[in-house]
Amino acid sequence: MNLKSKNIVSVRDLSKEEIKTILQKAKEMEELLNSNKSLDTMRGKILANMFFEPSTRTKFSFASAMQKLGGQVLTLEDTESTSIVKGESLIDTIKMMEKYSDLIVIRHPREGSARLAAEVSSKPVINGGDGANQHPTQTLLDLYTIRRLKGKIEGLNVALIGDLKHGRVMKSLAYALARLDARLTLIAPIGMEMPQVIVEELIEKFDADIMRTTSITSGIKEADVAYVCRVQTERFEDVYEAEKMQRAFRITQDVLKHAKDELIILHALPKTTEIDPKIDETRYAKYYQQAFYGVPVRMAIISLLVK
């Protein structure tokens, strides 16, 4: 089975059916990985990893996924715009790389660049993050992790914790979770709440069950999943305020006293201080496992896009 679209630009482009197909395929891939068999469905195929912005997780998990399928990888890193030094357009760069490869992954700081790439490329294009806009494969691996570890998504109480105003990860995830009928608890400092326009869209489109709070201990009580992101202190003008927020939005063992026993904590990584490292060794911490799931999910996506 192929995906309707040959590209993965935004999770909004994917139907509920297509999301389920990807998650199902990812399960198969995880089993193949665990079986320790070598695969060769992508033998002779090349994935072009085009990074116009630094990344490690996205870059390496796509590379690992392609290699685990028996394929190979070309890596273009142009964070200082070396090829743009010569004045070449992004369109020309894409039209070159698609000649050398069978599939393109692109991360670019400019919003809409992945959509543009998909339009000019005859080979499938996967958006690996375009500025503050979209990062669909992150959302898909987040969904996979939740379903894999909790058995379902529908009806779960998922707390999104941290700066919900900036950053693409939380917004895309809220959209996808609402579509798949999870309940959302949005826990953000004042001034960093999920934009009202998005909350209203989720309620109108999906009749979403959304609770909002600024208190992490109160919000975490009913949560089945706590998805944490960084509160960027540099966004606060007042240093005192920044430190206060950083302390208030840190996951510690004290905070977890308020949580369910079966709570799982997720994080897109890299993390800094927002989760006490003592949590890393507890049964709650599932973010390293989540990082691993990036591989089977991306193997699934590659397999569905490249014939």
Next chain:
Amino acid sequence: MNLKSKNIVSVRDLSKEEIKTILQKAKEMEELLNSNKSLDTMRGKILANMFFEPSTRTKFSFASAMQKLGGQVLTLEDTESTSIVKGESLIDTIKMMEKYSDLIVIRHPREGSARLAAEVSSKPVINGGDGANQHPTQTLLDLYTIRRLKGKIEGLNVALIGDLKHGRVMKSLAYALARLDARLTLIAPIGMEMPQVIVEELIEKFDADIMRTTSITSGIKEADVAYVCRVQTERFEDVYEAEKMQRAFRITQDVLKHAKDELIILHALPKTTEIDPKIDETRYAKYYQQAFYGVPVRMAIISLLVK
């Protein structure tokens, strides 16, 4: 069949027969690529891509070619001379890399460096461009593109357009085209003409049919192929003069009104303003296709050099 020499340093080292062997082999490779079969003639073999100067096209098309043959790639990029920081000689660097690989591609800003590398290496060496000197695989893919798209080279009128004084691509191409009995139309701004010593050599050696002009509209009239390169405006002292030249040497739809219907436009890429982007979508534009032909041509060369 193997090439006489184990190295590809200059297109001047290749006999007419050897050039034909490479182009013939490239045709086979293109067919294999199009058949979507995975190849493994280079399985277990390693190509060392050594770039002491930035490059994207040459680097990625060699890597892609090697991977499409089932081989693998090591990439050394030393544009800031990190290993030379420790004071190591180029000879020692080559003698190291040849121990780790089966074939070396080298791009280096110093003229003659590829010849030096070929002398000290026991593994085959391909020149990926040495300063303003030689870039033989670019010339071979240019020849392949012309023969592939026009059915022949002999007797064709090939217009070389732009700065013909500086830069290796146009000089090497003129030499190879003359040897294969194409007719040349050299179209360059005053002060950027093909050096007289080269023109004389082509006439003496190959009895070449060469027309020279400074007018793009006049020169393009009889052309079957228009090979365009950048006019580097920074070479002009006078800004007004530079802009005038840039306008005069730009390929636009107006210019193409003077051209044959079957004209094809080639460019080594990356391009900036020298071709109006509107041309990209026309039937004339074959430069992206030309970029693709870099892969089968380099597959052919690798196959002929590595036993």
Next chain:
Amino acid sequence: MNLKSKNIVSVRDLSKEEIKTILQKAKEMEELLNSNKSLDTMRGKILANMFFEPSTRTKFSFASAMQKLGGQVLTLEDTESTSIVKGESLIDTIKMMEKYSDLIVIRHPREGSARLAAEVSSKPVINGGDGANQHPTQTLLDLYTIRRLKGKIEGLNVALIGDLKHGRVMKSLAYALARLDARLTLIAPIGMEMPQVIVEELIEKFDADIMRTTSITSGIKEADVAYVCRVQTERFEDVYEAEKMQRAFRITQDVLKHAKDELIILHALPKTTEIDPKIDETRYAKYYQQAFYGVPVRMAIISLLVK
């Protein structure tokens, strides 16, 4: 047969038996390499090459070894700490990369970092050099080279020449040679001698036969192997003194008049002026061959660690 430990952090962790197992396996690997057959014991497996400090030899020889075994490579280079920009801990970086790979090679400027990596990783970890501390695979390839070229290690007179005070290569090698019952001649400028505490340890632990001198012509007389390293002139305060030492510790044809006919000269490379380039072409020079042996030795280690 597997190694007792799943990691290679220090040559001191390896028993005599384990060292012999690795050297024996390396011999098999060399024969397989020479047979020109393609191997696929690591097919579907991924080696993560993590370099937090520049390296070419270690990086490329591990990559080549993995590729020659049919496996693939992910390369993380973070010499400017790009991921640490985001504040991620080394532990988190390791816990990410182990999810994407089957084996980790790490070079890091901080002593003890490889040991830390081995502790937090569930996949095998190889120390590719941690600061001034350990570089065990270099020592293993040095041992392999000596045994391969001289037929044995026990009883050989191995001269270690240059700055024996700083740098990990010479100290680790002295330890391993003493353990394998070689005789040592330590030739160093005044102020750059092997630390007394190490010499005493070698004598106490292994009853090592050690001669010490500051004269290269005298020390080289009885040597079967001369292992040379750089005298870093920037360590001398007095420029005149520095130049004098550089001249005094340079291997030239004059110095070799004092040596045995069968002497072999080794060097971890890269070298600068400490060996006269005229020596490169003589029968004494075995350092390029030594670089090659890095591949079968690392193939052996990979094969023993990854099941």
